[in-house]
Amino acid sequence: MAKASILLESGTNEVEILEFILGGQSFGVNVLKIQAIERYDPKRVTRIHHSHPSVIGTLRFRDHCLTMIDLGKEMDTSDRADEPGFESGKPENGEGTAAKLVLVMEFNQLKTAFLVHGVNRIHRVSWESINPLSPYLSSSDSKFTGSLQIKGREILLVDMEKIVTEILPRGQFQFSVEQVSDEALSRQRAERTILLAEDSAVLRKHVAEELHRGGYTSLRAFANGRECYDELVRLTAEADAAGRPVSDSVAALISDIEMPAMDGLALCRWVKQNRQTQDMPVIMFSSLINDQIVSKCRAVGADAYIAKPQFVELVNLLDQHTGLLEPAGV
Template identity: 45%
Template sequence: MAATEKHEILLESGTNEVEIIEFYLGSQSFGINVHKLREIVPYDPDAVTRVPESIPSMIGMLLLRGQTVPLIDLREHLRKRQGELDPDTRKVVLVCEFNREVNCFLVDGVNMIHRVSWKDMRPMDEFFTPYRPRFTGSIEVEGREIMIVDLEHVISEIFPEQADMMGQAEVPDDFKRDSRQDVKLMVAEDSNIIRNQIVTILQNSGYKQVTSFVNGEECYNALLALRDEMRNTGVDLSDRLNLLVSDIEMPSMDGLTLCRKVKTELGMKNLPVIMFSSLINEQLAYKCKEVGADSHISKPQINELVKLVDGFCIK
């Protein structure tokens, strides 16, 4: 069953809504963004090649239409007990694509797709950040608490090399160093790890004036205050801010909604906005364009992000 067959009606861009597919591990509900799901297939143990000396949750390589793809037992990785699982339950595999990589996740079953608002998504308390949480938040749907799984985090624990976005920051020449240090940037990203990586590589590349926010709503409020300052003092936007980098998936306010509000409600049409997300595909690229984003790029390409910023800010 292809994900595109399950939800043919696309969400209007910038409405701060998201579609979550609910699945089960034991008797507990979990969810992921539908945009990460390519398809759902029955689990066939005979199609799996075991990987010697791998961690317990790494089942092996799944043969999927002539290609081998990593298969992760999500219940094992999240250390979720068997619970009230019917022994006759036919497990399924979620075939997911994000960060330009395809990975498969074994789950105990799927329920349905829910359209919800990011505003209703409760982020995980920052208290859990040092413990490397595997969830980005939760939402209540029809009396059930659905935990949103951070698949990027799960993959980073199994394949650390896939999650390393840092690489080597470009050492700028004198011209770029002088030009970059005067540029003022904002970054909206809910993941502490990724947000710190983005800020670090921008600063190492010479962009010293970077202000970061944990979600789109906090960033929007800062931009709203900036707009009011501009109205009261007559200061030009370019004296305070040159470019915004935003994730798409964020609680409270997503990046598409943030971009739309920046370009329309705040009237900052000339402020370049770069969408930097693990979800970038043809459909999301179209949505980025719809809300007025000036460019978009996938999260593994962090050094390409620096080049994009250069293109907008270095004359």
């Protein structure tokens, strides 16, 4: 089944979520990650021995050979499939398909295939209707970034980046920033306060570590766009009352795109339409940088956009947009 996507206007804080099924439970993923949905044919899969327990093998997809992950096994939802009369490919309301399907996704500059038990439908919703996880559930061990209520059932949004990074680390450290050795440059970077909006606890920690290594030690992180927006509103009011520009408090904003409550595009649009913050550099740092997303970033006025996990280039962009010309070391 070919990928179907309705183009959403940039910065409207809307998203399309594909609801897929594992063990009768509903899960969700942003439609923009989906390249294709196909019926599962075991004959097309080449088994890989001594691999990660959740890796089935490789799948030939067009001109690519993709790693195929059993998402039910990874999410520990396979056991109920053996219950009498239980159809693991349908949510408990009985809707959707009951056939195993393959979701081919692309993010972080990598294509990966995921085996799921079924698919229900695509839901077009506002990010405001997606609930952030509680602090306990949003720990670095969580595989979810939020939840959504549809017709009385809960859809858990899966942190696909975390799953792939844990199963297929594939040289992620090649993008790491070297420890800054220039004391003057380190001091200049440390003087600049950077705001980060990122819903993944794992990535918030990782970005902080990389930026700190590069000298950007004054980093303030927020779990979604709404929290960052609230802080920017507070800082703007504070700056106005003191008769000084917001740039005295914030040098730049780094934002993910997919986030509960308020996404990065809506956050960027607000920053660029607000008189006090319109000159603040905004860098979109997302797993979903493709031609369509680039157009959306430009439409909301983003100063730059870069795909995760290119941390060296992220530091270079911070240098460029905060007035430092020295490039980060590779």
